[in-house]
Amino acid sequence: MKLIIQIPCYNEAETLEIALNDLPKQIEGIDEIEYLIINDGSKDNTVEVARNWGVNYVVDLKRNKGLAKGFMAGLDACLRNGADIIVNTDADNQYCADDIEKIVRPILEGKTDIVIGARPVDDTEHWSPLKKKLQHFGSWVVRKASRSDIPDAPSGFRAYSREAAMRLNVVNEYTYTLETIVQAGRSKIAMESVPIRTNAELRPSRLFSSMFGYVKKSMLTILRAFMMYRPLMVFSIIGSIIFALGLAIGIRFLVYFIGGSGAGHMQSLILASTLMLLGFQTFIVGLLADIISANRKILEDVQYHVRKLDFDKDVEKKNEMKDMEKEGKPESGKEM
Template sequence: MKLIIQIPCYNEAETLEVALNDLPKKLNGIDQIEYLIINDGSHDDTVEVARKWGVHHVVNFKQNKGLAKGFVAGLDGCLKYGADIIVNTDADNQYCGEDIAVLIKPILDGEADMVIGERPIDDTEHFSYVKKKLQHFGSWVVRKASNTNIPDAPSGFRAFSRDAAMRINVVNDYTYTLETIVQAGREKIAITSVPIRTNAELRPSRLFKSIWGYVKKSVLTILRAYMMYKPLMCFTLLSIPSVAIGLGIGMRFLYFMAVGSGSGHIQSLILACTLIIVGFLTFMIGLVADVIAANRKILQDVQYHIKRMEYEMPVFDNKEKGKKEGVSEIYYFNAENDEKALIK
């Protein structure tokens, strides 16, 4: 059983070594542990710190692409390097490395394919009162949207089985935390959570720069994810108010017609017809979106099987082999032989 611990990094030279030192070197039920960082266009010595420490693999972006893309690239790298279990943690040492054993236990026991670490939010001193309440409210919204029971949805401390990692898709550019839970719930990926501990704050959060900015982006992420997986229900709910108001106004017009004064309320008829048509068109959009969602599921299944075939192939061990297959802008370092391995 091989575990790879991945850490997304953007200018983390000051805190990365502390986070790496806190990670476990041996775990029960795990035969091999490797470490991978995602260098998201850092301008400092993040990569040098990682290589000096002995990190096995580095996924390197030439420019900053955001946390979500870095997370997906990290999963891809871990799968290519043969990980059976993947743990994602932060470079600011927010999460306690010893709790990785607790985090992966449900996967080792065959109880789950995705595990979220639940932070003690109410006891976290560097979280403001407003932030704590927003964390709780946001997690409640995600639970309703995903039909799961995850108490700490924004937590980045999470573990994935190999199968779950191959099924995960992230389409937004902001963060992976909320969308992946909605996807797991709607795609019936076995997901659970376990209580974990946190360490003292080394630096302020870079994702939570503005409370209202974070709320706005999180709401849009949740809505977009929900519309992807439940489009018919979403657009049906959107169409109901328009149709209901239109029918109400239409009945009002019929009443005036019945009492002989309908000619003076022709505007009500026009408004009623307009609202009913808008509601009907909204519902039709939902039908089309539902067909597209069904097609997306088929494409995801195809992608999953392609990934299974791809990841059974050996990893390129030098640059020339990578060039023969066609390469992307993502490239990997293997710290053991210090060779750059370009991977398609």
């Protein structure tokens, strides 16, 4: 059983070594632990710090592509290097590394495929009351969208089984945390949460520049994911509201028409007809989107099997190369 711990990095030279030093060297039930960083176009010496420490793999992105793209690049590299379990954590040492054993344990026991660490949001001193309320609200929205019971959706401290990692897709460029939960929930991938601890803040979050920006991007990400997996429901709700508004205006016109003063309210009839037609068209768009969503599920299944063949072939080649080596080990800090 091989575990690879991946850390997305962007200008993390000051904190990366602290996070790496805390990572576990052995876990009961795990035969091999390796370490991987995703250098997301850092302009400092993040890569040098990682290689000097002795990480096994460096995924080097030449320019900054964002957290979501970096996360997927890391998953790809972990799978190609034979990971049975992948743990994602942060370079700012936000999460207590000792709890890695806690989040991989349910996967080792075969109970689930995804484990998300739930932070003690209400007890985190350096978070403002507003941020805590927004965290709870955002997690509630994700639970509704994904039909799951994950209490801390924005948490980036996670463990994935190999099977779950091969089924994940992230299409937004903001963050992977919310979209992957919605996808896993809608795809019925086994998922659970465990309580974890956090460390003192080493630096402010770089994921968003303001609270308003964070809320806006998070809501758009959730809405987009919801529309991808439940398009008929989303467009039916929107279409129904528009149609009902037009119907109400149409009834108002009929009341005036029956009363003999309909000639002076022709604008209401035109508006009612337009809104009802628009509502009906929105529902039709929902039907088309639902068909596209069904096709997307088929394509995701095809993609999973192609990934499995591709990654398993890479692992087989690497194992053959290891068997052929007479002596020595591959250099640490291998660039992907």
